[in-house]
Amino acid sequence: MSGDSSGGAGRQDRLYQDLARSLLHELAAGKYLVGDRLPAERELALQFNVSRPTVREAIIALEVQGLVEVRVGSGAYVRRHPGKDDLPGFNLSAFELTEARLLFEGEAAALAATQASDEEIEEIAGLVQAIAAENRDPKGKEQADRAFHLAIARATRNGAVYEAIERLWALRETSPESALLHEKARLANIKPVVDEHTAVLAALRARDAAAARSAMRTHLAAVLDSLLFATEERAIAEARAAAQQKRSRYSAES
Amino acid sequence: MSGDSSGGAGRQDRLYQDLARSLLHELAAGKYLVGDRLPAERELALQFNVSRPTVREAIIALEVQGLVEVRVGSGAYVRRHPGKDDLPGFNLSAFELTEARLLFEGEAAALAATQASDEEIEEIAGLVQAIAAENRDPKGKEQADRAFHLAIARATRNGAVYEAIERLWALRETSPESALLHEKARLANIKPVVDEHTAVLAALRARDAAAARSAMRTHLAAVLDSLLFATEERAIAEARAAAQQKRSRYSAES
DNA sequence: ACCTCTTTTTGGTAATGCCAATTTCCATGT
């Protein structure tokens, strides 16, 4: 079996992350208590059918997060249990993240409208162009989209606001389910709609806080819509109804 | 040299940590800027005279901490610099934190007004009582105040919203300058004003989102005021003027 | 100039081998 990569069902990225997540789940499930020793690297490699280097990488990931302590010649020991903070937004659905963005980034846009420098606004204008360009490329990674939103957050001149919003984006990228859903939404809906971004930009240029908030909320409400569209599971249908309620509130605002 | 371990002068532990530290220093020194690509794994292995697996481990350590982003077939790119985010909320002033709370918690209150269960609202009512009691005790630690705000965040039923707001509180408690300033504000102002909390509660009971947002913003605008009042430093005077501007916006809202 | 196909570069993992730190356990001496 040299090179399971061939038969191993084409996994492209970060096998160690999958393993780390699995171990994390086992920890959270109480399979290993604080002070317990994890199985040996060689054993884990067998159990999970991966190579030892991969196991090492996964354990290092846990070690860096302070979850386990590795003692040479002895083993890896559980230091503490994954707290709510450690599973960064593990249970945060794409809906929750986007709803939070709707609320927070709306306010950020409003504040940015009164705080942003001309240079910052022009930078944002450039990013709108970049989004348009990115949209023409079917493989675009929404890199410009992210930059656009973060630039606005930065233009608030409030580090706490920026950090909070940046964190929401980080969670979105981390959360597996979230990533999956966004991918589906992208395939279905495609374009992150340049018009909506342009509207936000126009409000910023006009230094109109209320308009900026409204435009940003409209944009993110559309994103929320696309997420709902990308979902067929019945379980989510309930959330859909609830979100529908909420959305009606959003548009009623402005 | 195969197996530097033999001649390598008894290194027992974590070669990858040494490497990660070295890279961290280079990052901090500005050798690689945000967005830059790190040298290839094979190249770093040569430069530092270690094996590629070790380089991978070090890069994974950086990746887990969010310092770099690894793209398959391309390389490892700098995401952010060490030090800004690693010591959470380093340069976040009490003003910034409170302003962010004003924006975010206002929205949270509005959402909570439509989402909270009756039980949750009664729990919040109990916390208002607790705040009143805490006020009578000069040694009160604003424990109830914190619980009040977090309960509202939780009542949004949105984990992302809750986590973001909880983080702002955590930062407030961590940041030394922030704590100091809040202390001064407390001594000067005394009561965390029960009336304002009561107003928020009333709006929640009425399920009036707009009123809840308004009441919460009024409350936090008052906190912001007390912070400004507690400040005499000239350096802050400028920020004060800027904040004054912002505040006028806040009250103009609602 | 522009698009396309090939080559090179770069990360992803596997597999193997050996060293060093610990631990286990048994033999030995008291």
Place this chain on the structure above:
DNA sequence: ACATGGAAATTGGCATTACCAAAAAGAGGT
């Protein structure tokens, strides 16, 4: 019996080699 010392087994630490797949760079044709 008990303690002690040391070999043997266990376990992590790193190095090497090899090959695949994704991405970037370059060559070639249009």
